[in-house]
Amino acid sequence: MSEIHEQQPITLTIDGKQVTVPKGVTVKQACEFNNIAIPALCYDPELTSLGSCRLCVVEVNGFKNLPASCVTTATEGMVIQTQSQAVVESRKMMLELLLADHPMDCLTCHKNGSCLLQDYAYQYQVKGELFAGNKHRYPIEDDNPFILRDLNKCIDCGKCVRVCSEVQGRHVLDYAYRGYEMKISTAMDYTLANSDCVFCGSCVAVCPTGALVEKNMVGKGRSFEVEKVKTTCPFCGVGCNFDLNVKDGRVIGVTSNPDSVVNGRHLCVKGRFGTDYIYSPERITTPLIKKDGEFVEATWDEALDLVANRLLAIKKESGNDSIGVLSSARCTNEENYLMQKWVRAVIGTNNVDHCART
Amino acid sequence: MTNSFEDLENTKLIFLIGSNPTEAHPILGVKMKKAIRNGAKLIVIDPRKTEMAEIADLWLPIQPGTDIALLNGLMHVILNEDIYDHAFVGERTENIQELKETVEKYTPELVAEMTGIEVELIYQAARLYAQTRDASICYTLGITEHVVGTMNVMSIANLAMLTGHLGRENVGVNPLRGQNNVQGACDMGALPDVFPGYQKVFKEEARKRLETTWNVSLSDRVGLTIPEMMDSAIAGNLKAMMIMGEDPVLTDPDANHVHKALESLDFLVVQDLFINETAKLADVFLPAASFAEKDGTFTNSERRVQRVRKAIEPLGNAKTDWTIITELSRRMGYPMKYQNVEEVFNEMTTVNPIYAGMDYQRIDKKGLQWPVPTKEHSGTRVLHVGQFTKGKGTFKGIEHLPPAEVPDKEYPYLLSTGRRIYHYNITTQYSPTLKEYQPEELAMVNPEDASHLQLKDGDKIKVASRRGEIIVATEITDRVPKGMVWMAFHHKESPTNVLTNGAYDPVSQTGEYKVAAVKVEKYN
Ligand code: SF4
Ligand code: SF4
Ligand code: SF4
Numbered sequence: 001m002s003e004i005h006e007q008q009p010i011t012l013t014i015d016g017k018q019v020t021v022p023k024g025v026t027v028k029q030a031c032e033f034n035n036i037a038i039p040a041l042c043y044d045p046e047l048t049s050l051g052s053c054r055l056c057v058v059e060v061n062g063f064k065n066l067p068a069s070c071v072t073t074a075t076e077g078m079v080i081q082t083q084s085q086a087v088v089e090s091r092k093m094m095l096e097l098l099l100a101d102h103p104m105d106c107l108t109c110h111k112n113g114s115c116l117l118q119d120y121a122y123q124y125q126v127k128g129e130l131f132a133g134n135k136h137r138y139p140i141e142d143d144n145p146f147i148l149r150d151l152n153k154c155i156d157c158g159k160c161v162r163v164c165s166e167v168q169g170r171h172v173l174d175y176a177y178r179g180y181e182m183k184i185s186t187a188m189d190y191t192l193a194n195s196d197c198v199f200c201g202s203c204v205a206v207c208p209t210g211a212l213v214e215k216n217m218v219g220k221g222r223s224f225e226v227e228k229v230k231t232t233c234p235f236c237g238v239g240c241n242f243d244l245n246v247k248d249g250r251v252i253g254v255t256s257n258p259d260s261v262v263n264g265r266h267l268c269v270k271g272r273f274g275t276d277y278i279y280s281p282e283r284i285t286t287p288l289i290k291k292d293g294e295f296v297e298a299t300w301d302e303a304l305d306l307v308a309n310r311l312l313a314i315k316k317e318s319g320n321d322s323i324g325v326l327s328s329a330r331c332t333n334e335e336n337y338l339m340q341k342w343v344r345a346v347i348g349t350n351n352v353d354h355c356a357r358t
Numbered sequence: 359m360t361n362s363f364e365d366l367e368n369t370k371l372i373f374l375i376g377s378n379p380t381e382a383h384p385i386l387g388v389k390m391k392k393a394i395r396n397g398a399k400l401i402v403i404d405p406r407k408t409e410m411a412e413i414a415d416l417w418l419p420i421q422p423g424t425d426i427a428l429l430n431g432l433m434h435v436i437l438n439e440d441i442y443d444h445a446f447v448g449e450r451t452e453n454i455q456e457l458k459e460t461v462e463k464y465t466p467e468l469v470a471e472m473t474g475i476e477v478e479l480i481y482q483a484a485r486l487y488a489q490t491r492d493a494s495i496c497y498t499l500g501i502t503e504h505v506v507g508t509m510n511v512m513s514i515a516n517l518a519m520l521t522g523h524l525g526r527e528n529v530g531v532n533p534l535r536g537q538n539n540v541q542g543a544c545d546m547g548a549l550p551d552v553f554p555g556y557q558k559v560f561k562e563e564a565r566k567r568l569e570t571t572w573n574v575s576l577s578d579r580v581g582l583t584i585p586e587m588m589d590s591a592i593a594g595n596l597k598a599m600m601i602m603g604e605d606p607v608l609t610d611p612d613a614n615h616v617h618k619a620l621e622s623l624d625f626l627v628v629q630d631l632f633i634n635e636t637a638k639l640a641d642v643f644l645p646a647a648s649f650a651e652k653d654g655t656f657t658n659s660e661r662r663v664q665r666v667r668k669a670i671e672p673l674g675n676a677k678t679d680w681t682i683i684t685e686l687s688r689r690m691g692y693p694m695k696y697q698n699v700e701e702v703f704n705e706m707t708t709v710n711p712i713y714a715g716m717d718y719q720r721i722d723k724k725g726l727q728w729p730v731p732t733k734e735h736s737g738t739r740v741l742h743v744g745q746f747t748k749g750k751g752t753f754k755g756i757e758h759l760p761p762a763e764v765p766d767k768e769y770p771y772l773l774s775t776g777r778r779i780y781h782y783n784i785t786t787q788y789s790p791t792l793k794e795y796q797p798e799e800l801a802m803v804n805p806e807d808a809s810h811l812q813l814k815d816g817d818k819i820k821v822a823s824r825r826g827e828i829i830v831a832t833e834i835t836d837r838v839p840k841g842m843v844w845m846a847f848h849h850k851e852s853p854t855n856v857l858t859n860g861a862y863d864p865v866s867q868t869g870e871y872k873v874a875a876v877k878v879e880k881y882n
Contacts, residue, residue, distance in 0.1 A: 303644060
């Protein structure tokens with residue numbers, strides 16, 4: 001972007017208003033600089049633009065057809081209309097065509113409320129009743145624990161294809177077959193579980209519809225019901241950020257937070273799908289004291305009094321340096337700070353270390 | 359890391375040694391691939407044919423434990439062909455003579471013999487690295503988890519200084535830190551020799567300052583490292599331990615030794631989410647809260663301090679680690695009065711110079727990269743610009759030393775270990791989702807060895823070292839060279855570290871996870 005801004009500005013007319021934009025931007029960007037929203041299903045600022053969904057069409061004086069604004073460069077003197085009758089009719093028609101082959105099950109769809117197709121159908125009041133055609137009936141792919149893939153809801157926008165190859169560098173997905181049979185597929189049309197997919201879920205993050213969703217979240221909470229809490233991944237040292245999705249005091253899953261400085265919307269399988277260890281049935285949430293070789297449940301007071309008294313006794317008997325403490329590369333800075341402070345100030349030794357080496 | 363992730367996206371050459379980012383640091387792998395798509399070259403030095411090795415311009419399949427020989431060989435070529443950075447060496451370094459004398463002996467021919475890498479590849483890698491202005495070295499545990507780990511790191515520093523690949527954007531020496539907050543735990547002084555901000559415990563000035571802030575008197579004696587604690591426990595000197603959020607029995611080398619050490623203690627407290635292998639030995643178990651149940655900060659590999667935010671209340675009766683510590687402290691006669699962790703952070707910034715200018719508001723959106731000495735300072739993307747922390751960079755002549763244990767007649771295979779994409783050290787096994795997808799460890803075995811051992815994919819093998827033995831299923835793949843068995847250490851059902859060698863680097867005290875001698879037989 002910075003290069004674009006350094007160049008000469010150009011002047012053009014959008015919806016009757018004269019505006020100035022940097023040279024080299026697309027018509028879509030020119031509109032957006034001026035707070036005019038342009039609908040689009042296949043466009044993503046991070047990916048190459050195809051202009052294939054044709055929802056972003058606008059009317060440009062002197063053009064025979066309605067160009068897709070995401071792949072048309074804005075030029076000096078252009079006169080653009082974003083809301084003319086022709087534009088609106090065209091967009092409605094595209095939506096009708098998409099909905100004609102779409103299962104209308106917004107009632108149970110996990111994407112209800114965060115689906116671009118639903119948003120535009122609502123905005124343009126398109127019901128999908130104009131064309132009564134065949135609807136695909138693909139089996140729903142659920143043979144992996146991470147991603148639920150329902151190609152019946154796929155609108156062939158190709159964002160998953162592009163994000164997989166252009167960002168993740170994986171090339172797992174591509175278009176296959178032709179005409180009505182055309183669909184997004186892995187090589188040999190295997191399921192994701194049997195492909196080279198590494199379940200990073202970037203395709204889920206960019207999918208505008210309910211075709212790709214987080215399997216574990218289905219039925220647990222839709223976007224408008226959850227509170228999103230931005231936090232930092234607890235696994236590796238990259239430090240990706242994401243949103244924990246919370247409903248009724250429970251974390252139901254993870255979604256991307258595009259404002260994450262390190263990773264944007266992208267995560268790996270662990271960050272996106274692995275935080276369910278929080279609710280592992282093996283989690284222990286009561287203090288335990290070992291008696292006769294077995295752990296028995298205890299109150300916090302019992303457990304902490306015991307630890308404090310034993311440590312004080314050992315300290316007195318065998319000296320400060322007879323106690324050693326392991327802090328943790330998994331815990332927060334604040335906890336590590338307090339732990340070493342406690343060891344140094346209260347136990348009175350520098351015997352504190354952590355697994356810095358793994 | 360001396361540099362930042364952004365630099366790795368913009369660099370023109372990535373020199374990846376002992377590192378498997380697409381599995382161990384997946385999002386960094388993504389960034390590196392982006393650099394490569396934009397034209398960056400890639401040199402990979404790894405005994406295994408990793409995903410990065412497959413797309414590398416040069417892949418140097420190295421015999422494990424011979425990194426110093428290779429690095430010296432590269433510097434030999436660079437010096438010989440006079441393609442080193444004279445200006446940088448002249449202005450910013452000292453002691454080049456010692457380096458010259460040492461690497462003199464490491465001719466490409468000799469190095470090829472020692473490392474198993476073709477002579478021609480050694481020349482090509484040396485020239486490519488030295489002659490690409492923006493070249494960035496990244497390494498991980500493949501470098502540090504050796505008895506010569508510290509010397510490996512010093513050799514890498516030699517190479518980067520010699521070629522002037524330090525102190526500016528898009529270059530650097532970049533250790534990719536493993537765990538989410540290993541950087542932060544070090545920064546906070548959870549180490550036996552330093553207070554927060556790497557201030558040595560035996561230096562009076564820092565100690566005096568802390569004594570005033572904490573209102574206590576402090577010990578000036580360097581404490582014990584983990585391996586020393588284990589030895590001391592067995593010797594009967596260390597009587598009690600408290601372990602927070604770690605599972606050394608599963609993750610530390612020579613697990614049986616660790617097990618024995620912890621059993622020798624009079625008193626062991628474990629604070630964790632799960633009854634892990636270590637917790638089984640505890641006298642008291644204190645249930646801690648997960649990252650989703652607390653506020654705080656983590657510091658990532660590029661020194662960026664970012665917020666952890668509480669999403670839910672601690673489950674059941676669990677408590678956050680910091681609450682547990684303060685409650686213990688109060689009971690032991692030293693009340694710690696904090697309303698919340700933000701107050702802890704603020705206190706920490708007063709005693710930790712590299713965090714001095716930070717507060718929760720400043721790090722709220724994008725975090726900050728330390729050092730941040732003042733409230734006006736906007737963070738540090740590149741370290742050592744213009745000058746090293748200690749003035750001039752000193753070259754050290756470093757000789758190759760063999761691993762502590764090498765394959766022999768009795769234990770003819772070399773065991774090397776690492777991480778896999780679907781798991782993260784010790785927590786992910788508790789994720790029902792990840793566990794379902796990758797329930798068990800598959801040891802990697804080369805097809806030639808497999809046919810010798812009469813193994814089919816998935817067959818079980820018994821792997822034994824001088825320290826212990828385990829049974830594990832196999833994956834037959836040419837990603838590992840003949841003679842090597844490779845395993846991750848995530849699964850308690852096949853505890854790889856029963857096998858690994860407890861020998862450790864004398865300086866960093868890092869265990870030699872990457873090389874152990876084992877014997878392998880088919881298990882029926
Ligand atoms: S699966 Fe989603 S992202 Fe992929 S083409 Fe279909 S609608 Fe687009
Ligand atoms: S999960 Fe990741 S690797 Fe798999 S198809 Fe989607 S983008 Fe590609
Ligand atoms: S999402 Fe993956 S790459 Fe990112 S910090 Fe977590 S474990 Fe590391």
